[in-house]
Amino acid sequence: MEEIQKAFEQHMVQMEDLVQKFSTELRSGLQPAYENFMGFIHAIDWKEPFLMGLLVFHFLLLVTTIISRKNSNFQMCLFLLALGGVYLAEKLNKFLRENWRSFATQNYFDSHGIFLSTLWSGPLLVMAIIILVNTLFNLCYLIVKWKKAELRHKAKLYHNKHD
Template sequence: MEELKSAMNEHLDQMADLVEKFTVELRSGLKPATENFIGFFHAIDWKEPWLMSLILFYVVLLLVTFLSRKNINFQMCLFLFALGSVYLAERLNSFLGNNWKSFAGQNYFDQHGLFLSVLWSGPLLVIAIIILVNTLFSLCQLIVRWKKAELRHRARLSRDKKD
């Protein structure tokens, strides 16, 4: 019985420590996360040509996404391209990690792929979400047009029956 009591007390002490650590983290708010983000942002040399090219690529891709918003088939190709590129990010990370000396000043490509996830997959997923939202709006408009046409057709049929 004493062993059970001591085990329970030990477990309660551990839980109290966990709750205390959690509340301390909650009180600190988002400060650690913002500090980590600022540290990540400052660790990158944004003047490297390949990074500038990558940012330009995203700007062009975003412009193409907005300009082609009425062409659903092209948007679906862009959507598949974006998701396929995210799918291949792990392979791209290992390839770039092995060859970083030929294009970068430092090795940004760690084993876990954090850098590539933030600067490759993140923007592509944002563009994919924009395309998805645009597709949903287009489908809603198509359903409304279809329903209006159906109501006009029914009204025409009922009018023809009365005549």
């Protein structure tokens, strides 16, 4: 019983430290996060051909997603491809970390995958969310359309019965 009490007390001390650190960060505002973000942005050479290609790829994917918003089957394929790209990001990061000299001037691909998560997985997840929201809107539209048709059918049956 003493071991459980001791473990509980240690856990409470850790939780207290975490809450204190979190509240300190909240009080300091968004300045440290902004500085880290700006440091990340400035550390990247945006004129690298592979980065320009990646940005163009994401832009074209966004345009394709918007243009195909009425085609549910195509959107589901895009959705699965986007999530597949996120799923394969770790393997892609490893491959790119080993071969960065063939396409980049510096190694952006750290062992934690921060760069690839930000510039590959992040936009793909945003695209997946856009597709998901669009699909939900389409489903709502179909439910309303179905319900209207059901009500028209019931009204027609009612009028035929009473005529």
